[in-house]
Amino acid sequence: MGGYILRRALLVIPVVVGAVTLLFAAFLVTGDPVETIAGGQRAVSATTRAQIIHKYGLDEPSYVRYGRYIGRLVRGDLGDSYKQGRSVNDILRQDAPASLRLAIWAIILEILIGIAAGVIAAVRRYSFLDALTTVSTTMVVAIPVFVLGYLFQYVFGILPNKQNLGSWARFPVQGIGPNHWFLFIPLGNQWKFLLFPALTLASVSTAVVARMTRSTMLEVMKADYMRTAAAKGLTKNAIILKHGLKNAMIPVVTLIGLDLATLIGSAVITETVFNWPGMGSEIARAAVSLDAPVVLGLTTLLVVAYVVINLLVDLSYAFFDPRIRYGGAEAR
Amino acid sequence: MTEPEPLLSVRDLRTHFHTDAGVVKAVDGVSFDVMPGEVFGIVGESGSGKSITAMSILGLVPMPPGRIESGEILWKGTDLLSATDADLRRIRGKEISMIFQDPMTSLNPVYTIGQQIAEIVRVHNDVSKQEARDRAIEMLELVGIPRPEQRANDYPHQFSGGMRQRAMIAMAIACDPDLLIADEPTTALDVTIQAQILEVLQHASEETNSSIILITHDLGVVAGMADRVAVMYAGQIVETGAIDEIFYEPRMPYTWGLLESIPRLDQRRGGRRLQPISGSPPSMLRPPSGCRFHPRCPYSDGDRCVSDEPSLIELRFDRQARCHYALQPGWYSPGERLAVAEVEWDVLIVAATDRSAAPDVDLPDDLAAREQVPETLADALTASQKPGRRRSRKS
Numbered sequence: 240m241g242g243y244i245l246r247r248a249l250l251v252i253p254v255v256v257g258a259v260t261l262l263f264a265a266f267l268v269t270g271d272p273v274e275t276i277a278g279g280q281r282a283v284s285a286t287t288r289a290q291i292i293h294k295y296g297l298d299e300p301s302y303v304r305y306g307r308y309i310g311r312l313v314r315g316d317l318g319d320s321y322k323q324g325r326s327v328n329d330i331l332r333q334d335a336p337a338s339l340r341l342a343i344w345a346i347i348l349e350i351l352i353g354i355a356a357g358v359i360a361a362v363r364r365y366s367f368l369d370a371l372t373t374v375s376t377t378m379v380v381a382i383p384v385f386v387l388g389y390l391f392q393y394v395f396g397i398l399p400n401k402q403n404l405g406s407w408a409r410f411p412v413q414g415i416g417p418n419h420w421f422l423f424i425p426l427g428n429q430w431k432f433l434l435f436p437a438l439t440l441a442s443v444s445t446a447v448v449a450r451m452t453r454s455t456m457l458e459v460m461k462a463d464y465m466r467t468a469a470a471k472g473l474t475k476n477a478i479i480l481k482h483g484l485k486n487a488m489i490p491v492v493t494l495i496g497l498d499l500a501t502l503i504g505s506a507v508i509t510e511t512v513f514n515w516p517g518m519g520s521e522i523a524r525a526a527v528s529l530d531a532p533v534v535l536g537l538t539t540l541l542v543v544a545y546v547v548i549n550l551l552v553d554l555s556y557a558f559f560d561p562r563i564r565y566g567g568a569e570a571r
Numbered sequence: 572m573t574e575p576e577p578l579l580s581v582r583d584l585r586t587h588f589h590t591d592a593g594v595v596k597a598v599d600g601v602s603f604d605v606m607p608g609e610v611f612g613i614v615g616e617s618g619s620g621k622s623i624t625a626m627s628i629l630g631l632v633p634m635p636p637g638r639i640e641s642g643e644i645l646w647k648g649t650d651l652l653s654a655t656d657a658d659l660r661r662i663r664g665k666e667i668s669m670i671f672q673d674p675m676t677s678l679n680p681v682y683t684i685g686q687q688i689a690e691i692v693r694v695h696n697d698v699s700k701q702e703a704r705d706r707a708i709e710m711l712e713l714v715g716i717p718r719p720e721q722r723a724n725d726y727p728h729q730f731s732g733g734m735r736q737r738a739m740i741a742m743a744i745a746c747d748p749d750l751l752i753a754d755e756p757t758t759a760l761d762v763t764i765q766a767q768i769l770e771v772l773q774h775a776s777e778e779t780n781s782s783i784i785l786i787t788h789d790l791g792v793v794a795g796m797a798d799r800v801a802v803m804y805a806g807q808i809v810e811t812g813a814i815d816e817i818f819y820e821p822r823m824p825y826t827w828g829l830l831e832s833i834p835r836l837d838q839r840r841g842g843r844r845l846q847p848i849s850g851s852p853p854s855m856l857r858p859p860s861g862c863r864f865h866p867r868c869p870y871s872d873g874d875r876c877v878s879d880e881p882s883l884i885e886l887r888f889d890r891q892a893r894c895h896y897a898l899q900p901g902w903y904s905p906g907e908r909l910a911v912a913e914v915e916w917d918v919l920i921v922a923a924t925d926r927s928a929a930p931d932v933d934l935p936d937d938l939a940a941r942e943q944v945p946e947t948l949a950d951a952l953t954a955s956q957k958p959g960r961r962r963s964r965k966s
Contacts, residue, residue, distance in 0.1 A: 463676035469631055470671075471691040471742070472664035475656075485681050560681060561726040 247553060251546045256309075258542040259535065263308060266531035267301055275529045276321045295321075308535075317536030322528055327536035330521060334537075337415055338506060338517030340423045344433060345440035345502060346495070353445040354484075354491065357452025361460065362479055372453065376446035384505045387442055388512035391435040410435060413514045436513040440505050444498045451494050455487040462486070488559050496552030503541050576648070577604035578782055579628070579667075579750060584642035586620075586627045589635060595855045597623040599806035601642075605750065610776070610783045612797030612814070614790055614829065618852045620806040621786045622672075625752045628784075629669060630659050647749075665695040668743040670772070672755040674735035678727040684711070685723030688742045695746045710741035713778060714771050733764035737771055744775045751776055752784045757792060769796060790829050794818065799889070802826050805853050805863040808883065809893040822892035822902060824868045862895070870896070923951035 266272075273291050277283045283291075292298050296307065311318060317327035360372040379387070396412030416432035419425070425433050459465065460483060468482040503519075510519035518537050525533035556563045586598040598620040605611045613621045626632045628644055630651065644651040646662065654662070668691075671677040679687060688707035692698060698706070704723070711719035714737040727735055736756060743751055753772060757765035773796060776783050785797055793800055793814065800817045802810040802825065810823040821827055828848035850867040853859050859866050865876040875895050883891045884898060896902045900919060 463671060463673060464679040466626075466631055467669075467671060467677045467739075468679070470629055470663055470669040472660045472662070472694050473690075474660065482679050482682075486679070561683075562680060562728050 244550075244554065247550045251543065251550070254546050255539060255542055259309070259312065259539050260305070262535050262538055263305055266529075266535065269531075270529045272297060272321060272529070272531065275531075278322075295319075312539065317539070318532040320525075320530055320533050322525070322530045323533075327532050330533060331518070331537065331540065334516060334518045334521045335540075336420075337418070337515060338510070338519060340420060340425075341433070341436055341440060341510070341515060341517060342502065342506060343423045344437040345444070345506075348437055348441040349444040349448055349498075349502075350495065352441070353448025354452050356445075356449040357491075358456055358479065358484065358487075360449070360453040361456035364457065369453075372449055376449050379442045379446040384439060384443065384508045385512050388435075388439040388509055391439060392512070395435060415516055436509055436515050439512070440502065440509040443505060444495070444502055447498060447501075448491060448495060452487065452491050455490050456483060459483045459487045485559060489556060492552055492555055492559065496549045499545050499548055503545065575606060577645075578607045578647065579605040579784075580643070580645040581624070581628070582643040582645065584624065584627055584644065585640040586623050586632055586637060587640050588637050590856075593856045596806050596858065597637075597855055598627060599855075599858075601803070601806075601808055603801050603808065603811065605782050605784060607749075608780065608782055609798045610773075610785055610796050612793035612800040613784060613786045613803055614788065614793055614800055615803035616788055616848075616852050618855070619803040620855075621803050622754050624803070625669065625754050625784060625786055628752065629663055629667060630654075631669075661695070664691050664743075664748070665746045666748055667750045667752065668746065668748040670736070670739050670743050670751065670753040670756050673759045674732060674739050675727065675759070677739060678735055680727055683724050683726055684730065684738045688723075688738070688745050691742055692745050706745060707741070710745045711738065713744070714738070714741045714775060715767075716741070732760050733768060736760060736764075736768050740768075740771055740775050744779045744781070747779045748781050750782045750784065751779075752786070754786045755788070756785075757789075758787070765792070772796075790818075790833050802829065805858055806855055807863065807893065808891075809864065810891065811883075812886075812890040816890055822886060822897040823864075823894045824870050825864045826892075828867075862893070920948045920951055923948060 272295065273283055273288050276291050276295065277287060296304060299307075308318065315328075317331065319326050320330060323330065356372045356376075360369040363369055392412040395408075395410040399408040399410075411432050412435055414432065417427065417429055419427050419429045456479075460479075464486075465478060465482060468478040473481070506517070506519035507523050508519070509515065510517045511523045514520070518541070522534055522537050524530075525537070581604075582602050584598055584601045585596070588595040588597055601620070601624055603611070603613075613624065615621045623632060623637075627639055628646075628651065632639070639652055642652065646667070651659065651662070678684070682690075685704060685707045688710055689700070689703035692703040692706045693700070696703075708719045708723050711723060716722050716734060716737055722730075722734075727738075730738060736759075740756075751772070756772060757768050760768060769792065772783065772785075775781075783796075785793060787793055797814050799813050800811065801808045802817065802823065804825050810817065810821060810826045817826060818830065821830060825848070828846070831846035832848060848867055849869075853863060853866065861875070861877040861879055862868070862871070862881050865871040868876065871877065872895075879895070881893050881895045881897075883893045885891055886897060894902075
């Protein structure tokens, strides 16, 4: 088991190096960093240009710059922003908490709503609730994330204002508000700012998890051990939740891990739409303004997070399925 | 004759499945009783409805598409078909428990054997986790699992097939049930393990003093264990009787077929091949007309067998066969016959006493001269003034 974790952890290195290399290469051929650094002016004076090239080491051959970048990366230095006059590490320190909090809530919603909807749809197959799940999940997957975001903003932010509804109906739909948290738990009014960005971010993943849970639950409910559980005199809920769900969770957990990529993609859009001061909106801004170090640094971090979480997902299989825990060799 | 009250009494059970293709009459009018302490065998091919009958008893038939159309399942006098879910749950696992065919898939792969046995104990008894676990270990020991304290922590995939079935039996008897339903308990196992498992089952039922319904397609399994047997074909019972009656004087050609297809060591004529029953079981969407066995029956008369559905003919107390010719003397399998059928004597006595009670039965001329003629028959023959010699059965 320990060896397995180590092997999986070592896999993080080639994945991260590959991602960084690709991004670095992309920015080498995209635009002129001098113009970006100088503030987007077409005509940069020769002195300014020389200063910038010297300061950022842009006159070196690309492989030297690449090597230097990797070297700093290993020491945890993500470099300096071209545009913001501060280090990417500073930007990260500022943006990461907001993103992390939003992502955690999106994942919580994804797991709770997705699995609950999937189980209910499977247990009450062909019922109204099942049809509702099928229709709503298809819709959510089909509608682009930003459309859903704007829809929430209009229905819960703008419309109540127009209709002069009381404050109970009005939700702030821009920004992070008071930014008042205990770890990731929103305090006071904070949840009102969190709710719709989190729902928007969770939407697609929730729909996919619900569909997956429904189909694996339908499969599991046909299993012989479910009949055994019924023959033991268990209640319907105990049969479904204790004996069914744990078996159905293995593919769903895999999906949640893999789906993290979708979540990160959605985060860029969601944070931009809701003006949420996180890494997603930062990456979007930096990409538009060709601020290579910011895009590179933040993306690298996301890649690491993605790989690490998938490692954790892999390890969680052992909790759900003892056959994985003990491996083939030990089976008697 | 004072009979004890039956533990379980199934009356005219009809379990049908409503599928897109039509109504599948999986169980179509089945009745039987199970007495306290007895082993009752239900024998039949795949698809004869024996498993569905068992699942109907515990209400485990998936509904829909399944539906119990009619009948009664009286458990200690109360009808399980009209019982509430809560009542049924109290009975499942506690009073009636079930052992399934495939112990690999019937045990939950994600819980330990000990947890799965302890669970049934905790559901039905107000005991602590530790007490339930102790009980689980005790049960594992009873079914012959070595080092039960350690093995209780194993998952099903760490057990061999035979041990899994032992664990299933341990689970089934953990709450001291009154009735064990064993649905093909040995089918998925190696032949060498089968006998062990049957022994464990027998031992378990003796320990808990429970009756057993033993469901199998293998008459050999039933032979060593059952007290009484019902043979099922196409959703109906086609023959019932005590185990010896079924083996030594079967009156239904389907039972003959089953008997001919058992491999035997004491075969008198050397090298005789096993006789399979030709054809395959009928589709229960459209069961054959008349006798449901007639398309496969080598003795079908092509007339009454095709047009009239035979009823279950009462041959004597607790002895029935579903065949138009069940009462006909000499109605034996063409294979070897082991003894003179007592049933036949009974039938002849009835016929000799009162012709109108059995108009179809021919009284052979040589009957009275027969050596073993029971006194009652001799008396009846004298009374009816119809002496004769019993016809030789072997032709």
